[in-house]
Amino acid sequence: MAVRRVVPNIRTEAVRENREFYGLLGFEEVMNHGWIMTLGSPSSPAAQVSFMANDQTAPVVPDLSIEVDDVDAAYEAVRRSGAEIVHPLRDEEWGVRRFFVRDPNGRVVNVLGHR
Template sequence: MSIRRVMPDIQSDAMAESQDFYECLGFETVMDLGWAMTLASPSNPTAQVTFISRDESAPVVPDMSVEVDDVDAVHAVMLERGAEIVHSLRDEEWGVRRFFVRDPNGRVVNVLSHR
């Protein structure tokens, strides 16, 4: 299994203000779904931060996202280990396959692959 990127997910009721603030730091908006927005460094595109007002299809907002090369394989490992799956494995309409799992610290991790 290979990790492609890791980014913090910040629950926010101040999406426009967050966008403005992080653009002042040099980030650029690379995805804006209205309820979720990702900003990335133009010089290092895997340096990213995501702001989420609510999750469109999940019961909770994750604390972190980890993009992997094979989300199905990671999901199988988590099931074998008895990890708590918070949001079941599924294909989302915005082009990712993902699931949420709770880590030992109680944090919710969004594990995903782009289709």
């Protein structure tokens, strides 16, 4: 299993303000589903940050998203470890397969793969 990118998720109601502020630093909007907006660097596409007020299908806003090349293998490894699964493995309508797990620091990590 390989990590493809890591994206911090910032819980906020100020989406427009964040788009403008981080735009000053060179970020551009690369995704916006209304409830989550992701900004990315045009020169380094894996450099991203997401902003969301809530998560459309999960009970909490994750602190961090980690995209992996095999989300099913990641899920099995995490499940076997006994870590707390916060949101079960599922296919989402916007084209990702994901689950949430709580890390040793209490942070919620969204582990995902694109279909």
